[in-house]
Amino acid sequence: MASNFSFPPLTPEQIAEALHTYGLAPTANLRAEDIANPQPDLLPAVISNFLATVVDPTGADDLDRQLGFDALASLDNPEHYAEGIRVLRLHKRANAFLESIQFPGFTLRDLLRPDPRRLVLVLSALINFLYYRDEKLALLQPIIHEFPNLDERCMELKAKLAEHQKAIADHELAAQMDEPMVQQLEAEVNSLKQKLVEYNKKQLALRAKATAINDKKEETCRKVISESDFELMKLAQENSKLLSKIVQSPEKLQRALEEKKTARGELKNAEKIAMQSVQEKTATLEIYSKAYEKLSKHSSKIQALQEQVTATKALEKEVKARKAKISDESVEIVALDTKTIEWHGKVREMEERVKAKEKERDQIVADENQKLAALRSEVEWKLKCLEPRERKVEETIAKATILCAEVDSTRTDAAEELRLIYAKFQKIGHAFTCYKDNFKTFLEQVDEVSKETLETLDCQAVEPLDTSATLSIEKENSCGPAP
Numbered sequence: 001m002a003s004n005f006s007f008p009p010l011t012p013e014q015i016a017e018a019l020h021t022y023g024l025a026p027t028a029n030l031r032a033e034d035i036a037n038p039q040p041d042l043l044p045a046v047i048s049n050f051l052a053t054v055v056d057p058t059g060a061d062d063l064d065r066q067l068g069f070d071a072l073a074s075l076d077n078p079e080h081y082a083e084g085i086r087v088l089r090l091h092k093r094a095n096a097f098l099e100s101i102q103f104p105g106f107t108l109r110d111l112l113r114p115d116p117r118r119l120v121l122v123l124s125a126l127i128n129f130l131y132y133r134d135e136k137l138a139l140l141q142p143i144i145h146e147f148p149n150l151d152e153r154c155m156e157l158k159a160k161l162a163e164h165q166k167a168i169a170d171h172e173l174a175a176q177m178d179e180p181m182v183q184q185l186e187a188e189v190n191s192l193k194q195k196l197v198e199y200n201k202k203q204l205a206l207r208a209k210a211t212a213i214n215d216k217k218e219e220t221c222r223k224v225i226s227e228s229d230f231e232l233m234k235l236a237q238e239n240s241k242l243l244s245k246i247v248q249s250p251e252k253l254q255r256a257l258e259e260k261k262t263a264r265g266e267l268k269n270a271e272k273i274a275m276q277s278v279q280e281k282t283a284t285l286e287i288y289s290k291a292y293e294k295l296s297k298h299s300s301k302i303q304a305l306q307e308q309v310t311a312t313k314a315l316e317k318e319v320k321a322r323k324a325k326i327s328d329e330s331v332e333i334v335a336l337d338t339k340t341i342e343w344h345g346k347v348r349e350m351e352e353r354v355k356a357k358e359k360e361r362d363q364i365v366a367d368e369n370q371k372l373a374a375l376r377s378e379v380e381w382k383l384k385c386l387e388p389r390e391r392k393v394e395e396t397i398a399k400a401t402i403l404c405a406e407v408d409s410t411r412t413d414a415a416e417e418l419r420l421i422y423a424k425f426q427k428i429g430h431a432f433t434c435y436k437d438n439f440k441t442f443l444e445q446v447d448e449v450s451k452e453t454l455e456t457l458d459c460q461a462v463e464p465l466d467t468s469a470t471l472s473i474e475k476e477n478s479c480g481p482a483p
Helices: 014-020 030-038 042-057 070-072 080-101 107-114 116-145 150-245 250-458 467-479
Strands: none
Touching: 014 030, 014 116, 030 116, 042 080, 042 107, 042 116, 080 107, 107 116, 116 250, 150 250
């Protein structure tokens, strides 16, 4: 088939073979006789198979789809019109396709009651379109080979996408299953955080109280020690005074003893008061030690809570890591989606290129068909114009043949005359050579005579020559000997 699309009529045998080859035959035992003597259901079956397998393999424009409510409302009995609607849809689609391949004039009569000649033309157009499409697909094979194993790559990407989607679904399921536990842990962590804040506040308050008690204890100890030292100093001074006064009067001594007794009683009272204060301080110390023990217990509990908090933080980190992993996998899935979209875009671009090439081909075919029709009309017109010229040329050729015959006869006559003339010329040449030889001998004789005359003139010969003889000699010299 030529590179430009055309639909020359094929024989019924070729049509039957092509229908079986492309799987468009309505029955498995279709023969050429069935195409030569067609049945009414042959062409609709072939066209429906052609439209279903070649034009619209996806079945987006189904012939048996249901009517809308408006169309059903306009018909009294819609079930009576089902077959007619299907036939009209088939004719509409077939006519649109045949017009797109420059085959107009397809009517309902051609579809329902086809003439054998029209049937052969329609089937030839469809089969030639299939041939043309196969040729163009063969030309597009190098472009397809530039992207080898495209289907395998798409299958691999789809398999990876399915694996990632399954992993995402598993992660989401695990997250959903762990969500109650996570919520419970979050609630426990929040409660533990609140308790930890409360215990920290209590610990700070207790530490402040302990420092205040330690400060008071140190102050009281310093005060007691300073008072006792002061009293000892006083007692030492009094003892030194008493030692100095022992030598004095007994009355004064008695008075001094009484004063000392009173001072000793006061010292005892002060000692009792100091002991009571020491006992009170020891009691407070015991209370503080008990509070410290309680604080240490609370701190151990707080440390355990902190350990639980660190464990929950580790769980949160693990949850975040899993979420980050899921986000990374989602990013990979998005990248794979973008790649699949790019591949789909490339496929669509290739399809658009093929459609553009087919449109260019259709336009070129239409232009070439128009040019061919114009050339045919022009050639027919020129052939009509050339018919009288051909007649004139034939007449001139006949005249030329007659003239050629006459020329041949004249040529033979002229050759005979030339042969005779050449023979005469040879005779004349022979006579001329003979005359030339004689003339040379005569000239030699004349030279000799002239020499003799000169000799005689030199010798001053008196005897004149005879004028008649000289004249005759001159005439002979001027005229020459006869041939």
